[in-house]
Amino acid sequence: MAKKEYSFYPGCSSERKASASNYMVSVDAMCEKLDIKLNEIPDWNCCGASIGYAEGGELPRHVMNARNIALSEQNNPDQDIVATCAACWLGAKETADRLDASEQLLADTKEVLKEAGLDIHLKNETPIRHMVEVLIEDIGYEGLKEPMVKSLEGIKFAGYVGCQTNRPFGIDGESFENPMYLDKMVETVGGEAITDYDKKVTCCGGALAFSEPEKSQKQIKDIIEAAYDQGADMIVTPCPVCQMNVEVYQDQINKHYGTKFHIPVTYYSQLLTVAYCGNAKEAGLDGNIIRAKQLEEIAAK
Amino acid sequence: MTDVVATNETILVVGGGISGLTAALEAAECGKQVLLVEKNPSVGGRIAQLYKYFPKLCRPSCGQEINLRRLKANKKIRLLTMAEVTNVAGTAGDYDVSITIHPRYVNENCTACGACADAVTAEIDDPFNYNMTKTKAAYLPYNMAYPQRYVIDPSIVGSEDANKAKAACKYEAIDLDMQEQTIEIKVGAVIWATGWRPYDAAKIQPYGYDRFPNVITSVEFERMMDPFGPTGGKLLRPSDAKPAKNIAFIQCAGSRDRNHLTHCSRICCMASLKQSTYIGEQYGDDADAKATIYYIDIRAIDRFEDFYKKVQADEKVHFIKSKVANITQNRDTGDVVLHGVDTEGYQRYDNTHDLCVLAIGMEPSVRADQINDSVSADASGFIQPNGANAAIFGAGCATNALDVNRAVQSATAAALRAIQVVNRVSSAEA
Numbered sequence: 235m236a237k238k239e240y241s242f243y244p245g246c247s248s249e250r251k252a253s254a255s256n257y258m259v260s261v262d263a264m265c266e267k268l269d270i271k272l273n274e275i276p277d278w279n280c281c282g283a284s285i286g287y288a289e290g291g292e293l294p295r296h297v298m299n300a301r302n303i304a305l306s307e308q309n310n311p312d313q314d315i316v317a318t319c320a321a322c323w324l325g326a327k328e329t330a331d332r333l334d335a336s337e338q339l340l341a342d343t344k345e346v347l348k349e350a351g352l353d354i355h356l357k358n359e360t361p362i363r364h365m366v367e368v369l370i371e372d373i374g375y376e377g378l379k380e381p382m383v384k385s386l387e388g389i390k391f392a393g394y395v396g397c398q399t400n401r402p403f404g405i406d407g408e409s410f411e412n413p414m415y416l417d418k419m420v421e422t423v424g425g426e427a428i429t430d431y432d433k434k435v436t437c438c439g440g441a442l443a444f445s446e447p448e449k450s451q452k453q454i455k456d457i458i459e460a461a462y463d464q465g466a467d468m469i470v471t472p473c474p475v476c477q478m479n480v481e482v483y484q485d486q487i488n489k490h491y492g493t494k495f496h497i498p499v500t501y502y503s504q505l506l507t508v509a510y511c512g513n514a515k516e517a518g519l520d521g522n523i524i525r526a527k528q529l530e531e532i533a534a535k
Numbered sequence: 536m537t538d539v540v541a542t543n544e545t546i547l548v549v550g551g552g553i554s555g556l557t558a559a560l561e562a563a564e565c566g567k568q569v570l571l572v573e574k575n576p577s578v579g580g581r582i583a584q585l586y587k588y589f590p591k592l593c594r595p596s597c598g599q600e601i602n603l604r605r606l607k608a609n610k611k612i613r614l615l616t617m618a619e620v621t622n623v624a625g626t627a628g629d630y631d632v633s634i635t636i637h638p639r640y641v642n643e644n645c646t647a648c649g650a651c652a653d654a655v656t657a658e659i660d661d662p663f664n665y666n667m668t669k670t671k672a673a674y675l676p677y678n679m680a681y682p683q684r685y686v687i688d689p690s691i692v693g694s695e696d697a698n699k700a701k702a703a704c705k706y707e708a709i710d711l712d713m714q715e716q717t718i719e720i721k722v723g724a725v726i727w728a729t730g731w732r733p734y735d736a737a738k739i740q741p742y743g744y745d746r747f748p749n750v751i752t753s754v755e756f757e758r759m760m761d762p763f764g765p766t767g768g769k770l771l772r773p774s775d776a777k778p779a780k781n782i783a784f785i786q787c788a789g790s791r792d793r794n795h796l797t798h799c800s801r802i803c804c805m806a807s808l809k810q811s812t813y814i815g816e817q818y819g820d821d822a823d824a825k826a827t828i829y830y831i832d833i834r835a836i837d838r839f840e841d842f843y844k845k846v847q848a849d850e851k852v853h854f855i856k857s858k859v860a861n862i863t864q865n866r867d868t869g870d871v872v873l874h875g876v877d878t879e880g881y882q883r884y885d886n887t888h889d890l891c892v893l894a895i896g897m898e899p900s901v902r903a904d905q906i907n908d909s910v911s912a913d914a915s916g917f918i919q920p921n922g923a924n925a926a927i928f929g930a931g932c933a934t935n936a937l938d939v940n941r942a943v944q945s946a947t948a949a950a951l952r953a954i955q956v957v958n959r960v961s962s963a964e965a
Contacts, residue, residue, distance in 0.1 A: 409740055409745075410740050411740035411741055411743065411746075411861075412743075412745070412746055430746065432866070463866070
């Protein structure tokens with residue numbers, strides 16, 4: 235397999251000691267096995283995430299993403315920008331679309347970037363992609379199978395896609411209400427996918443987990459309940475926010491609703507890393523608050 | 536078999552549904568030569584799949600019987616079935632047309648005895664029932680089909696099944712060597728009546744037509760009422776074949792929506808009002824049987840207002856002014872749950888029903904801009920009147936979303952236009 239190179243936008247949740255640092259660890263291991271090289275965008279900044287929509291204002295939000303695009307086009311020319319975080323991907327992709335659609339917004343954005351001398355580097359020609367797109371489109375399901383050493387046979391996964399990789403852009407060719415790519419990935423590495431998982435695209439509450447915990451936890455409860463009802467051993471997701479919300483509030487939900495939830499919530503990259511013979515540490519399994527014991531057992535074999 | 540004689544005084548009618556049949560018959564009954572080309576193995580089109588017409592609630596087979604008698608009696612009409620027009624070139628009074636005729640593998644000797652169907656084992660989806668059931672791969676499209684002649688599905692040609700069918704035929708009607716052929720003819724005017732098809736309900740993802748068996752379309756629901764249809768005339772829900780009594784209708788499903796069809800198909804309101812009467816017809820006074828119609832606004836245009844008022848007075852029929860947000864399924868019962876907001880009072884609802892019928896919109900079977908450069912399409916792909924266009928006239932649902940009554944009026948108008956063109960040709964040549 236020829237080495238593939240991408241300009242990498244890790245985002246804040248992937249930083250050391252942040253909530254999804256184990257996602258990053260598993261992505262590194264997975265990419266090594268797949269011969270993918272990620273060239274980090276130097277001095278990348280926040281995508282704006284939820285704050286950008288709430289109070290940040292439109293121009294600042296787009297400028298932040300445009301700065302990342304400009305830095306990427308300056309330092310990693312001719313490489314697609316790849317984000318592992320669904321929110322980073324969505325934010326950057328939205329900005330690229332909006333700049334493309336509005337000359338005024340593009341001019342205003344360049345005016346701001348001029349302060350940092352970056353306006354001349356912003357071409358806004360680079361495709362902005364999520365890591366799952368790279369896996370599905372550039373590597374392909376067959377290619378994902380190639381480095382496989384161990385099968386995840388015997389584990390039943392609820393593929394929780396969430397919203398950000400799904401709406402409004404979505405993964406090419408997928409349905410918004412019933413996307414199948416996560417299920418196909420699970421099946422590719424020998425796991426059992428619950429293809430008609432009821433809460434596949436239900437909102438996890440996103441940032442409302444902080445500001446409106448009751449409403450958000452109601453959403454999360456439904457997501458977990460449906461996974462149990464349909465016989466899942468664990469949940470798998472492509473999004474750091476989904477992963478965090480669904481995993482860390484299980485104790486609080488148990489207290490509030492009298493449930494006994496204790497279900498691991500993993501990343502697709504952890505599954506692939508284990509299937510590619512990575513150990514538990516390489517797969518970032520030590521970073522899960524609710525340990526994915528079945529994955530750990532396979533990794534230890 | 537296909538030695539078609541056509542001249543610049545011939546009118547070509549493309550499509551043998553109610554509009555094409557009407558146009559062909561009216562032109563021929565005025566003494567014109569007509570070539571009627573139908574893509575399917577029989578004429579009749581979508582009206583043959585309807586249980587009842589609104590507003591009189593009479594049976595379409597009645598009018599079809601009359602039309603078929605007219606067709607059989609008229610020597611001026613040459614009918615080609617399983618034939619598709621692939622190219623139209625030229626100008627008014629002088630068109631060159633290419634027609635591809637697909638093999639039926641059954642010739643004129645067929646008596647429709649059905650021995651071939653008994654002999655074959657392979658089954659195919661039955662398009663007459665919108666693929667809700669299977670039919671044998673040697674089949675008569677439907678009971679009233681004209682021509683009354685069986686069809687061998689190409690999927691079995693070359694197999695043992697096809698040989699069995701041939702052996703079973705006592706009339707030497709099966710010819711497995713038939714080939715596709717293309718003919719080139721001249722005509723003076725063209726009436727384009729290729730009709731409509733139901734919008735693909737699977738595209739309305741929040742309604743889960745592709746995921747939930749008890750979400751069906753209005754055209755499928757219509758087939759259920761046919762005594763010879765997929766459920767033998769019973770309203771049975773697909774998941775468990777239990778009687779569907781508490782039935783939801785969603786209006787504008789995939790219509791008047793920028794994500795789907797932007798136009799209003801006009802017929803769907805009346806179709807659902809009509810279909811709500813089927814519930815009373817089927818279940819009588821059964822208190823559990825009821826219809827709930829979710830609507831944006833009811834468009835029972837002009838003289839249909841009376842029908843709407845009659846349905847409103849029916850205690851079995853309820854109206855909720857709301858565009859349904861999404862549908863979920865109760866895993867244990869198979870019931871469908873409709874979620875949304877009732878705009879009269881702004882109450883949220885999660886209503887459980889046995890069955891949900893999507894009142895699906897119409898889109899043109901063939902986009903107008905694919906016919907010929909001189910034909911213009913509107914935003915939805917229907918044929919738009921175009922003064923520069925010499926003599927290709929749209930008829931029926933190829934021109935707009937129309938009910939049967941208006942489709943027939945449109946076909947008569949197209950026939951009159953075409954007649955004038957060939958009259959000009961005749962007088963020029965005389």
